[in-house]
Structure formats: structure tokens, C-alpha cells
Amino acid sequence: MTLLALVVDDEDSIRELIEVTLQMEGFRTLGAPDGPTALALAREHRPDVVTLDIMMPGMDGWEVAQQLGRDPGTRGVPIVVVSGKPVGELDSAPDRALASAVLTKPFDFATFVEVVAGVLTPQVPVQRRAVDDEPSRTRQ
Secondary structure (H helix, E strand, C coil): CCCEEEEECCCHHHHHHHHHHHHHCCCEEEEECCHHHHHHHHHHHCCCEEEECCCCCCCCHHHHHHHHHHCCCCCCCCEEEEECCCHHHHHCCCCHHHCCEEEECCCCHHHHHHHHHHHCCCCCCEEEEEECCEEEEEEC
């Protein structure tokens, strides 16, 4: 089973890095540069996980998370917030409960993969493998 990740970030380079990282771990990815695009893609494709930037123009990440949580087609999809805001500010945000996990930028990609794997349902098999002599996660 191939998992689908929706990667939402207004910075093209960060969005692309996250997508490539997840693709290397066996995910299919969709990228969205803003909230409205993310919501449309989520409703159409029902991703298994969403990585979501908070500071975006127009509709911020918390607004996106609220709408994903209200929509019957996307309710319950785990959200990993990836933001440049300080962790204390993120943890005290009123909508913090909407996120399954929070990471601050810059982040270590191995940790990022571990966090994404950790928010997915226990039924998803996770297997360790060696890539360039470093452990990473892969999905089958």
C-alpha cells in the first residue's frame, strides 16, 4: 500500500524538499502552495497525512487545519505542522490540538520522517532499512 502525503508550504524549496524526502520513503505526494489549493487537493484525494506550514499568506495553516477537521471527507487525517514559529508559540496556539505533531524549521529530515511515521495508524507497517549507512523509515 502506497501512502499519500499532502505537503502544504508557500515556500517552493521547502515544499519540494519535504516532498522528495517523503517520496524517498515510499510515499506518493501532492504539493500545495496555499490553503485553498490544499483544501481542494485534500477533498479530492483524501491524503493519509498532511504536512502543514502555519505562516502562509491569505489562509494560514491553522485555518486550513480547522477546515480539514470540519470536512467529513478529511476529518481525522493526521496533520504534522512544520513551521518557522518558535515551538513555545506553536504549543500554546489555541488550535494546537488540531495537529497530531509539531516540528519547527529548520528540522532534521530523519526526525521529520520519524514524526510522520509516528502519526500514522498502527496498522501501517514500518520497516527499517539502510540508505547511505544511515537508518531511515520505509513503507510497503
